[in-house]
Amino acid sequence: MLEQLAALDPAELDPADLADEALLDLIPAIHVGGTKLTALLTRAVAAADRRQVHRADGMVTMKSWLTGHCRMAGGEATSLVRAGRRLQELPELAAAYADGLVSTAHVQVITAAVTPARVATAAGAGIDLAVTDQVLTAAARALGPEDTSKAVRRWVAGIDPDGVLDDAAGLPRVFRLAPSSGGRVYLSGHVDPVGAEMVHTALEAVMNGHRPAGDRRSHAERQGDALVELCRQALVAGTLPEVRGERPQIRVTIDLLALCAERGAAGVGGGELPFAGALSAETARRLACDAGVVRIIIGPDGLPQDVGRARRTATAAIRRAVIARDTHCVFAGCRAPAAWCDVHHVVHWAHGGPTSCENGALVCERHHTAVHEGCFSIARDPGTAVWHTYRPDGSEILIRGPSP
Ligand SMILES: [Zn+2]
Ligand SMILES: [Zn+2]
Structure with missing residues (x-):
């Protein structure tokens, strides 16, 4: 089998040379091919896991063998092992996966939810696992992974009403702010459904509170503006907890020359925010314009000249x-x-x-x-x-x- 796989050497091919039509035909074909290979990988992992072959290499679990020997991420190894185990109970889904008719994302959504405990509950309630396999496979073949996930949640809600809550309650809320060198700060993270509803409701209120005529911002842009506006209003309201005995406030450090220079003057510095980093001179001047912002002005000698406190x-x-x-x-x-x-x-x-x-x-x-x-x-x-x-x-x- 190893020889068969080695005979397939995609590194030899260069799709960039293809004509538009051929390229559009090739992409779904590669996607299906990749899915079939991942399905094969899943079956191989399942067989190895069943026979506990990783123990020969001194690894206690298949997951640790995969992270150690294949340099897989922990989460990726976990879902691969889990999919391998649970697909044995879901032959229809396994067959569709092997044929590339459903993607790895579909399989992960279904196998994460069809836990042994839920299968047992379903059996107790008289729901045949074969029927579940059939229904969820049909959903996966017809829908994208997101909508399949909704179908899966309906199945979970039907057999295990608390399970929907358990899944959500077990989710930690994660939010990261990562400044990049290009001046952009990236936001990422995830929340549970209840948290998401609160965030969504608050953002909607801000977004709909003021929509000027001719506003051409996209939904995502308006949502981004609303998030910043929500935080700005919280800072202005003064109801946030104090930090080290002080009201939380934006602090901007500005070069005196940049502050006093005419707009667009060359050779002057800019400003600096403690978290987000460097600012253009124009933006620093705008921030310093608002009396609610603490400004730290740096003189030509590089020393702070005047720390202007907001006179509330x-x-x-x-x-x-x-x-x-x-x-x-x-x-x-x-x-x-x-x-x-x-x-x-x-x-x-x-x-x-x-x-x-x-x-x-x-x-x-x-x-x-x-x-x-x-x-x-x-x-x-x-x-x-x-x-x-x-x-x-x-x-x-x-x-x-x-x-x-
Ligand atoms: Zn305005
Ligand atoms: Zn201003």
Whole structure:
């Protein structure tokens, strides 16, 4: 059998040379071929596991033999051994797998759920395992792995109502934030169904709370913005637990030259966030514009010059006054509510602009970004008290259509 497998040498082939049509035919064929090989691997592991052959190599379990001799990840070895054992009880699924009619993902979803305890419960309730095998195999052949997983959960709920809860309750909630060198921070993790419902409900509320006209963001982008907004509102509300005796606050370290430089000036540094890392000068200026952010200014000698504390009482009074005057984001066409807004310094404080109602403008986070990083500008006409918004080229953005 080893010779037969060795005769197949895909490394010799180069699919990049194929024409479009041939390439589209080849991809599903390789997928099926790969599945058949994984099914064969699963049967080989099952046979070895049954005969406990790993003991000859001094390994106590087949899983440890696979991780040690095949450099498999622990989770991968566990699901392979488990699939091998349980497929022996599910001949219809095993046959479909051997023929490449269902994928490895389908098999993992089903074999993870069809535990010996559930099989015993099902037998006690008069449900024949052969029928289960038939129904779940039919689902796997017709549906993708995600929808097969739903069918599997219905089967579990039918024979073992507590089992659905047990599965969920046993899941730890995991969430990771991983900054990368490219300035992006990657989020990953998983939660149980109840946790997911809470996250989803809170995000939906934020997403639907403010949807400006002509919003072209994708669902995923709006969800990403909503997550950040949820955290921003929690920080602003001041209800989060204190950390080492201090209210949790964003701290930004900025180079004095970058802070005072004109927009786009070359050769000036930028800012730095303690967790997420380096920022452009424009973004650092925007963050430092908000009085709720602690700014640490580094002088030309590389030493901190001024650690500006957020003056909570003074800025809270100014914020209230600015909210009373502006009521919503003042950027042309935006009506984002005050709770979503920063108080922008029309003349940046680094250029002598005071933290005052007169110098303040209520802008939502997106438009605060547009003003600092996007070179848009806003100005209030002192005569009419009307706000005007200007594009980077200096032309004014006028509201099209009837005003609200
Ligand atoms: Zn600002
Ligand atoms: Zn806005």
